[in-house]
Amino acid sequence: MSPKTLYDKIWDAHVAHEAEDGTCLLYIDRHLVHEVTSPQAFEGLRMSGRKVHAPDKTIAVPDHNVPTTLDRAKGIENEESRIQVDALDKNAREFGVHYYPVSDVRQGIVHIVGPEQGWTLPGMTVVCGDSHTATHGAFGALAHGIGTSEVEHVLATQTLIQKKSKNMKVEITGKLNPGVTAKDITLAVIGETGTAGGTGYVIEYCGEAIRDLSMEGRMTVCNMAIEGGARAGLIAPDETTYAYVKGRPHAPKGAQWEAALNWWKTLFTDPDAKFDKVVTLRAEDIQPVVTWGTSPEDVLPITGTVPFPEDFKGGKIEAAKRAIEYMGLTPGQKLTDIEIDTVFIGSCTNGRIEDLRAVADVVKGKKIKDGMRAMIVPGSGLVRAQAEEEGLEEIFKEAGFEWRLAGCSMCLAMNPDQLSEGERCAATSNRNFEGRQGYKGRTHLVSPAMAAAAALTGKLTDIRDLI
Amino acid sequence: MEKFQKLTGIAAPMPLVNIDTDMIIPKVFLKSIQRTGFGKNLFDEMRYNRDGSEVADFVLNKPQYRNAEILVAGDNFGCGSSREHAPRAIADFGIKCVVSTSFADIFFNNCFKNGILPIVLPQEQVDLLMADAEKGENARMTVDLEAQEITTSDGVVIAFDVDAFKKTCLLEGLDDIGKTLQKEASILSYEGKMAQERPWV
Numbered sequence: 248m249s250p251k252t253l254y255d256k257i258w259d260a261h262v263a264h265e266a267e268d269g270t271c272l273l274y275i276d277r278h279l280v281h282e283v284t285s286p287q288a289f290e291g292l293r294m295s296g297r298k299v300h301a302p303d304k305t306i307a308v309p310d311h312n313v314p315t316t317l318d319r320a321k322g323i324e325n326e327e328s329r330i331q332v333d334a335l336d337k338n339a340r341e342f343g344v345h346y347y348p349v350s351d352v353r354q355g356i357v358h359i360v361g362p363e364q365g366w367t368l369p370g371m372t373v374v375c376g377d378s379h380t381a382t383h384g385a386f387g388a389l390a391h392g393i394g395t396s397e398v399e400h401v402l403a404t405q406t407l408i409q410k411k412s413k414n415m416k417v418e419i420t421g422k423l424n425p426g427v428t429a430k431d432i433t434l435a436v437i438g439e440t441g442t443a444g445g446t447g448y449v450i451e452y453c454g455e456a457i458r459d460l461s462m463e464g465r466m467t468v469c470n471m472a473i474e475g476g477a478r479a480g481l482i483a484p485d486e487t488t489y490a491y492v493k494g495r496p497h498a499p500k501g502a503q504w505e506a507a508l509n510w511w512k513t514l515f516t517d518p519d520a521k522f523d524k525v526v527t528l529r530a531e532d533i534q535p536v537v538t539w540g541t542s543p544e545d546v547l548p549i550t551g552t553v554p555f556p557e558d559f560k561g562g563k564i565e566a567a568k569r570a571i572e573y574m575g576l577t578p579g580q581k582l583t584d585i586e587i588d589t590v591f592i593g594s595c596t597n598g599r600i601e602d603l604r605a606v607a608d609v610v611k612g613k614k615i616k617d618g619m620r621a622m623i624v625p626g627s628g629l630v631r632a633q634a635e636e637e638g639l640e641e642i643f644k645e646a647g648f649e650w651r652l653a654g655c656s657m658c659l660a661m662n663p664d665q666l667s668e669g670e671r672c673a674a675t676s677n678r679n680f681e682g683r684q685g686y687k688g689r690t691h692l693v694s695p696a697m698a699a700a701a702a703l704t705g706k707l708t709d710i711r712d713l714i
Numbered sequence: 715m716e717k718f719q720k721l722t723g724i725a726a727p728m729p730l731v732n733i734d735t736d737m738i739i740p741k742v743f744l745k746s747i748q749r750t751g752f753g754k755n756l757f758d759e760m761r762y763n764r765d766g767s768e769v770a771d772f773v774l775n776k777p778q779y780r781n782a783e784i785l786v787a788g789d790n791f792g793c794g795s796s797r798e799h800a801p802r803a804i805a806d807f808g809i810k811c812v813v814s815t816s817f818a819d820i821f822f823n824n825c826f827k828n829g830i831l832p833i834v835l836p837q838e839q840v841d842l843l844m845a846d847a848e849k850g851e852n853a854r855m856t857v858d859l860e861a862q863e864i865t866t867s868d869g870v871v872i873a874f875d876v877d878a879f880k881k882t883c884l885l886e887g888l889d890d891i892g893k894t895l896q897k898e899a900s901i902l903s904y905e906g907k908m909a910q911e912r913p914w915v
């Protein structure tokens with residue numbers, strides 16, 4: 248048999264039907280559903296008298312629109328948001344899928360809830376009407392976002408009509424330096440490949456620095472595969488993966504666990520398998536990074552300066568000009584001189600317990616800068632509970648952070664958590680697009696530790712100066 | 715999706731060129747969580763005054779065209795966005811076939827997904843159909859998809875082309891999901907196999 252990549256193996260294991268032209272029906276093991284992209288899909292089922300094919304493989308949770316303020320039990324003010332959440336409520340119950348309503352402590356961002364509950368397992372296919380589904384690739388699952396009509400297709404058939412992508416390998420050799428995190432790896436990769444570098448590919452991340460990451464760090468890396476243009480990112484499962492999965496509510500148990508483990512251990516790229524594209528970075532070369540512009544590829548080490556548009560080539564010159572203007576920066580300005588109004592810690596990129604611990608490590612016993620608006624939004628109700636149990640909540644509150652309930656919050660600002668015009672934010676989320684966090688809001692993407700450092704000093708700050 | 719086989723009905727003339735998706739259904743109607751009910755807002759800005767009253771001389775408000783099932787339209791129909799709300803609004807109103815000299819690409823494909831047959835014809839034939847449609851409710855045209863022919867109220871027969879695969883889907887009333895469900899046996903057998911091989915999933 249010819250050698251296969253990890254992606255090849257998972258793909259082959261899920262083809263339910265192949266047409267002559269190579270178009271496949273890919274079987275979907277887990278379908279995650281949230282309130283924004285699903286209402287019309289459920290409506291479509293209703294109109295055509297169809298059922299959800301596999302309700303036991305379908306998991307619904309509201310996250311994008313939900314308020315994260317402590318008083319959210321009183322309901323959602325914005326009418327459209329409320330209608331979407333109510334519709335999910337009704338659809339989840341009517342079609343009988345697994346459901347974590349707003350009132351459930353397990354509610355949270357769909358990409359955090361899936362792994363946390365053990366729904367996401369190695370070797371699975373996972374889809375969701377949301378581009379950051381790539382997160383689940385950290386388990387060695389083939390996971391990607393889909394559109395609303397595909398959501399309906401998966402609901403009705405438990406399959407997707409797909410053509411295979413190409414294979415790309417991103418290898419991070421060596422060991423990370425202190426202060427450098429999974430977020431810096433994933434941003435550095437996008438800085439290297441550009442936001443279109445992964446288009447048409449499924450990325451497999453490998454190398455010593457990836458192996459050394461915890462599951463949570465791996466999720467951070469895969470989460471942003473989409474920002475690099477790839478539909479999905481993958482990391483081969485190993486002992487770290489198994490240890491994370493074991494004992495989770497929906498993970499296999501007993502004899503099934505043994506059987507699963509046997510299969511999972513075959514999920515790696517064969518030694519001579521062919522990749523269509525290879526990118527290699529040395530972990531030692533990666534520094535704590537920030538984004539200066541309005542595309543995730545606008546990445547620089549924190550020690551750098553705002554670039555001059557002329558430093559770029561072609562269409563990027565105009566784009567850089569526009570970005571610098573939008574961001575209210577001056578070329579040549581030191582990144583560490585950029586003053587910050589707001590810090591947002593959360594999202595499916597960095598809203599897990601280890602992210603919060605990293606923040607606590609930096610801010611413990613300290614106070615955030617006067618006038619700073621700083622918000623911590625745990626990725627799920629369970630992350631929140633865990634943080635409270637570990638005493639992190641106290642540390643955050645004493646330092647001056649707002650301690651919120653779980654949801655997407657200011658990652659996309661669909662709920663009231665938004666930046667105002669010109670407000671500048673250091674954010675642990677994944678997109679710094681124009682207007683992403685609020686009309687004319689300015690976003691700098693950073694790691695949780697760097698966000699915490701910025702909250703203390705009021706500027707973009709090199710975390711290495713604080714450790 | 716409803717099957718489209720043979721249709722005899724009233725054709726409404728809309729000679730305007732470049733009718734875009736925002737004219738077909740303005741953006742403000744897209745926030746709904748529903749897929750249906752857009753028919754009443756089809757061509758909203760052309761069809762209603764600010765105060766909600768009807769624009770009397772808009773074609774679909776005229777008594778003879780209120781039940782139109784065919785639209786004969788000007789060049790480049792459906793340009794603009796890829797949203798499926800536009801064809802859905804058309805279908806929801808009750809129009810099942812649109813004839814023009816050309817359509818915007820994405821809209822053209824979206825029509826098939828929503829049970830609408832878009833037909834492209836040369837200018838002189840569209841002119842002839844437009845003139846026939848102008849005659850009002852006594853002028854019923856027949857669109858026969860199987861035979862790929864339109865017959866005017868005067869008995870003139872016009873042949874048209876249609877992609878074979880798309881034709882089958884319309885004739886059988888199959889959307890993507892319908893097509894996939896035709897392979898349900900493969901899906902079920904895959905599931906059967908997996909229940910043995912990977913029961914933990």
Ligand code: SF4
Nearest residue numbers: 379594595655658659
């Ligand atoms: S946290 Fe942000 S990126 Fe993640 S699912 Fe929510 S909106 Fe999307």
